[in-house]
Structures are given as structure tokens and as C-alpha cells.
Amino acid sequence: MGTDSAPEAELEGAIQAARAGYAEVLLVGPQDRLSRELVQRKAQGLPIEIIHASKAVSMGDKATKVLRQRRDYSICVTASLVHEGKADGMISAGNTGAVMAFTKHELGALEGVDRPAIAQVFPTSKGTAAVLLDVGANVDCKPHHLVEFAVMGETYYRVIFGVERPRVGLLSIGQEEHKGNELTREALPLLKQLPLNYIGNVEGRDLYNGRVEVIVCDGFIGNVALKISEGLIEAVSSLLREAFTSTLSSKVGYMLARKALQGFKKRVDYSEYGGAPLLGVKGVCIICHGGSNPTAIKNAIRVAAEFSDGKVNEKIERDLAAASLGNPKGIESSGH
């Protein structure tokens, strides 16, 4: 029930995913309405089941109220399906803060994880993908949190994108080791010790040039980075649209180049990657943008299935243990 066009995008995305055989889908929301919509869309034969939840969390809802009435709210019902093993993973395009809070509360954290983090996939100009984390689950991080993010992000990238030794970088303001703020300078020696393909400091521009696959940063900075990217893409699209419609000649030019430009759009389009996983919780949780279209929802379902089938969480726990990160406090004190 979370997208701006709920439940349209969710329904269409679920139907497309079910048709593609990505997964059996449990749709959580108002039973009557969803049943009716499925019938209208002639989707009765598909492996889609409806789980009733009468309410959706709105911006005005207080967390305490939602927790008290958790059986009514779709996000809590969805998370409990995962917790009880009735679902292998969950997807939500609702308010990110709410999804995160209730999911963490319901599922708990993986062994060795102090701070679950949201990992956002960015398309690069090389045609590869780069993962940035954390993009908003944790502000004011400590150095050992960035270490957790590095291990979780690397594991996720390895499994989902099938790259054996993804490069891991620390988001900073220069490649030289002394450049950065207090947090990055303290995190750097800890990251160096990890059994990962750690390449040192990377800069903002490396998000898009394919130089690195996994980039770690504090959740405040990651969220600013994400929203700046979204804002710039919006601004560029709107200016391009203006340019193409400004003259007769440019309109004809657009018609001729349209097919190629659609390819361009597809390459910068986040929705191809589905949503952003909340890494570090006991279960699979993919958070989608509120503006998600059916394609984004469909792809999020695919990613959730791959996440579950690829046993990302088991591997994260193993990798954290291998990096001797069973006890984050131990790391922090040895790192200083």
C-alpha cells in the first residue's frame, strides 16, 4: 500500500512478477479491494494470494499507535509474515522511516550486525552497477558501522550481481588517505584490515564512473547523495524536455532519436534495479521508492527472490564472523 499510486503499481508489479515466474506473491492490504482489482486484471490464475490488512501507515501516524495496533497495519503484517517464515522476503514502497523501524522491530538484526543499513544501487556510465550504503538508516555513524556496511554491501553485491571480488571504497573528499573527516580517517585503517577488495577512498564522482562497486558512507551523507542524484536527474530531464520541445527542428530531432534516447533513459533508470535492500535484518526486506512504477515493483520482487535464494543473510553472518566482527565493540577498541 506504499507507492504514490497504491495499490495500482503494487498490483501491476506483482502480476508481472508472478507471470515472469519470479516468485509466488502475497499481497498485503485490504482484502476486498485487492480481490476486486485482481479479478478486473484477470489475474486469478496467477500465484498471488491476498493477506488482509485494513490499514496503511500514513505520515501522521505515531509509531506507538502503529505498534499497538500492529495486526491492522500492512507493513507490520508483512514483516510478521517474514518473521514467521510464511514469506521468504518482503517489499514495501511506504515511508522509508516507517518501513525501516517496523521491519527492524519485527525481524531483529543478524548475528554481528549492530546497525542495519539501506543499500541503493546506482547505474554507472560503464553499464555496471554501484551500490552505496548507508543511504539513510543511520546518521552519525561510528567507524565500526562503516566496517559492517562494507561487509554487508560486498556480500550483497557478490551474490546479486555475480561479481567475485567487487571493489569496495570509502566515500571521501579525495583519494589520498589523509583526506576526509574524523569518521572516514578513523574507519580507514579498520577497512584496510578486512579480507575484501578494498581500494581506499573514493569520491562522489566515482558513484557513476564504474571505478568501484561498493561504496560505504554515513547514512546522512548517503541520503544527501541519493537525493542530489534524484534531483539532478529530474532537473536534467526537465531541461532536456524543454530543449526538445523548444523548436520545430528539435521536435523532429527528438522523434528521430527517440528510440536511442529510450535506451539512454533505461540506462539511468533506477527502477531497473528494483528497490534498495535493508541489509542486516533477519529476513529479506526491499524498500522501494514511493514513486515506484510497476516495473520497479516487479524488479524488487525479483531481487527479493534472488536475495533469498542466494542466501545473502547467511553469507553476511559468515563474512562478518570471518572478518572477526562478531563483537563490534572489540573492533572499535582494537582500532583506536
Place this chain on the structure above:
Amino acid sequence: MGTDSAPEAELEGAIQAARAGYAEVLLVGPQDRLSRELVQRKAQGLPIEIIHASKAVSMGDKATKVLRQRRDYSICVTASLVHEGKADGMISAGNTGAVMAFTKHELGALEGVDRPAIAQVFPTSKGTAAVLLDVGANVDCKPHHLVEFAVMGETYYRVIFGVERPRVGLLSIGQEEHKGNELTREALPLLKQLPLNYIGNVEGRDLYNGRVEVIVCDGFIGNVALKISEGLIEAVSSLLREAFTSTLSSKVGYMLARKALQGFKKRVDYSEYGGAPLLGVKGVCIICHGGSNPTAIKNAIRVAAEFSDGKVNEKIERDLAAASLGNPKGIESSGH
């Protein structure tokens, strides 16, 4: 001597600025070479004077060595011209860290300024400009530094862009007051007390949508924001180029839309704004990108002249005093 194509871009930019009547230009660098180049460019009649400096700071130079031999280095000679009142302002496209360090050392800070900051102008989709500061002069800022940035940025915007009450925002991860990190939450009540058009928290996307004119943030975040923008613009340009050259039809389409697309390019092009001023030093210092072209240098000279003529520094000192910020330590202790 600082651009990637030095002294080409500097010479051409200086000639264009002198021709446009923006300023009398003092070119600082190797006398023989610059004289020869000016003659080749038939620029002898223009108000351009050469001031000799045999060396340019390179990446490998140590600060202590440069300071010891400061009479030889173009950046130090340039800054001392400003300090001695022989120049009204300076422009450099050299290594930002070096420009900043030697300029601050040579000129000192304005009354009431604890931390000079670099202000970068961004084009918005509305056709207006937004100024973000600090974009790299200060990492690990304290709340009262953001207050200084707000006052300096607002004054700069008012004078250079001729907007009477520019809107000032604090870069954060949500518009609600409780959203943000420790720094933004502590800075917020201080910013609210200023006699400015302060509109509260803004998000990354607001850099480009014209909702706000002056945005303040820690220099680490500002630098990441700047480089992400640069990286994304590069990626988008390269993908667009690929799209347009991918088929015969798209090539013809590009030809037809070219003029309109050049208008688009001009609107997203930073070089139209000249460089980024280092606000808060006793003098006018405009820092240009290493990749600056002659247009960027020309515009930086224009901005430096406007900065000087508009008495931005006098106004900054007055505005800081009016905001009772004569003593930043006083602010900090009252704010906690």
C-alpha cells in the same frame, strides 16, 4: 598557471575579460612566456599586465617549501598583490587545497569569521542559481560555522545575483526539524535566530529545483555533493552522446536538435557562473575548476570585479556583526 591547459585558458579568458571591459587584468606567471603568448594573440593593446612568478605549485610541493620560497610561486605572488592592495581580487584554477591554504595565510580572515568557506553556484531547473557552501574548505564543522556560512552566503547571493531576500536553507535529510544529524540539529536553532529569510531544512534535491537560493552544510558533505553532481553530469553526457551516435536516425535527430541541446548544455554548465568564491578572507578570491575553459576564466574575472565593486566583504562584516556574531565562541556557548 592553474588550469589543466595552463596558461592557455588563463590567457584566453583574461583577454576576453579585458576586451569585455570587466577589469584590468594582472597575469601572474613566467614573464617571458606570457609576454610571448600575449603578442601571438595580438593582445598588446589591452589592459593586461604581467607580474612575474617563476614557479607554479604542483601536487608534490610541500607547503613549508612553498611558504619559504613564496616570492617565486604564482599563487603566493597573486595573493600578496591582493593583500598589498595592488589588485582588487584574485582568480586561480590551481589545486584548491593550495589556493585556499596560501590565500588564507596571506590575506587572513574577515572580522567575525572563524572559518572561510568555498561557495559553489549550481544552476537550477527554474533558470535561477543556488549557492551551496561550504564545498570543501572545512570538514568537521561546528554549529556556529554553519551560521557564518549562512550569513556569508546570503550576503554574497544578495550582491552578486541582485536578489533582496534570498531564501537560506540547511542541507539535511528531510524537511522536518527533527530530521538530520547531530550537527544540523544543533545548528537549526542558531540559524532560526538570524535576521535572514531562513526556510529550515532542505534536501539534496532542492539544490536543483529552485526552492532555495543559499544552502549551508559541512564542507565534507558539500564536497561530496559537488563531486556527485559533476560525476552524474559527466555520466549523463557520455550516455547521451552514446545514444545520439548509436543509430543513423539518432545522428540525424541530434543534428536537428543540436541548437536546442546547446541551449540545454549552457543551462547546466557551471562555467557560466565563473568560479567559486572563497568567502570570509580579507580580499576577493575566486577559485576555478582545474578543467576551466576560457569562458569560465572570463566569467570568474567578471564575478571578482562584481564582488569587489559590490563591497561584499564590507557587507559580510556588517551582517555578521548585525547577527551578533562578532564572537563565534559566544554564539556556541549560548547555543548549547
